[in-house]
Amino acid sequence: MSDYLVLISCICFLAFLIPWRYRNYFAIGGWISIVGYLFAGIPRYISLNNFVYPTLAVISLPLLYITIKHLLRNDPRVIQVSVIAAIAFLVYAPFGYIPALGDWLISAVAGQTSAVLAAIGYPVNFQAWNMLERNGFQTEIVLACTGIQSIAIMLGVAWGVKSTLKQKIAGFFIVFPTIYILNILRNVFVIAAYTEQWFPYLPEIASNGEFGYESFFWAHNVAAELGALVVLVFLAYALFTVVPQLATLANDLYLLYRGELERLLRRGPDKTGT
Structure with missing residues (x-):
């Protein structure tokens, strides 16, 4: 199951690199598959007494919600981090598959x-x-x-x-x-x-x-x-x-996710979910 989720995530992110109207939906599919992979691996990691990845799985849920929300809004900051994920898959895929x-x-x-x-x-x-x-x-x-x-x-x-x-x-x-x-x-x-x-x-x-x-x-x-x-x-x-542009992106992402997490803690998710 885990291997299929990685493959699905890889396909989704590579499709996201194609400049077409549905690209952001494929990025969403890629991020959901990554989080699904983390959760699918929890039993195995716990059996190995490795609690780093189960912890990451739990932490990833609110981050996934924020990412999806801003991909639907075509936020350039989240699109940029999705490009980073897609390039990472381009590098990994030949060795992985x-x-x-x-x-x-x-x-x-x-x-x-x-x-x-x-x-x-x-x-x-x-x-x-x-x-x-x-x-x-x-x-x-x-x-x-x-x-x-x-x-x-x-x-x-x-x-x-x-x-x-x-x-x-x-x-x-x-x-x-x-x-x-x-x-x-x-x-x-x-x-x-x-x-x-x-x-x-x-x-x-x-x-x-x-x-x-x-x-x-x-x-x-x-x-x-x-x-x-x-x-x-x-x-x-x-x-x-x-690459100073990376520092700017990292700061922008930090402000985005911190602000969204603080809002979630104060008021809960938007009723619209967008």
Whole structure:
């Protein structure tokens, strides 16, 4: 179900890029599908003791309402953020929906992760083309481990506003090598922490019943998630410096959503819903 929602969202956003009268309705369909994807994944994330995405799902509901409301009003600020989402899907789609490309990227990341682990004294064995093993603990490298989602989102941000070719090239070199290299280091940290059992703490909240999972939980679901958030904040700041139009858009969106959320808290939704 989740995979279908991502595909629907991708199709909707790509249709939104076509300049026709119904484009905003496709953007609405794209945003609804993204929120649906977050909710569809709640059971799986809870089973993995990952509460970041379920929290995002709940937070996304009022933001979705505001987004739909302003897309129906043809608000240029929300149209612009929808363009960013559409470009992100353009970057992600070839790897997400062409198996040969996705597998090539997974294989490359698995090999590079293995090489770095060996270089720092934590060599692993390949149990399969994307399955790394050490000390009896196995870690599967999947598409989500390649950083392509974060790269696609940040390239969407870098390329989603009107800017010069020089700014777009600079944005690419800020985003791609930074996220790609840091993602390899993230994989190295998570695998080393898991296979060496660095964090065997609080099994009552960190265990899913699998032996040693606590170390994976703290490394992957906590430390790596927080680290990724910090990196994305710094990348956004760097992009704002190179592409000042992004800073203006971010401020406009902040004012829009903050104002709408405050109004919702004070009075509730419009009776008309528009």
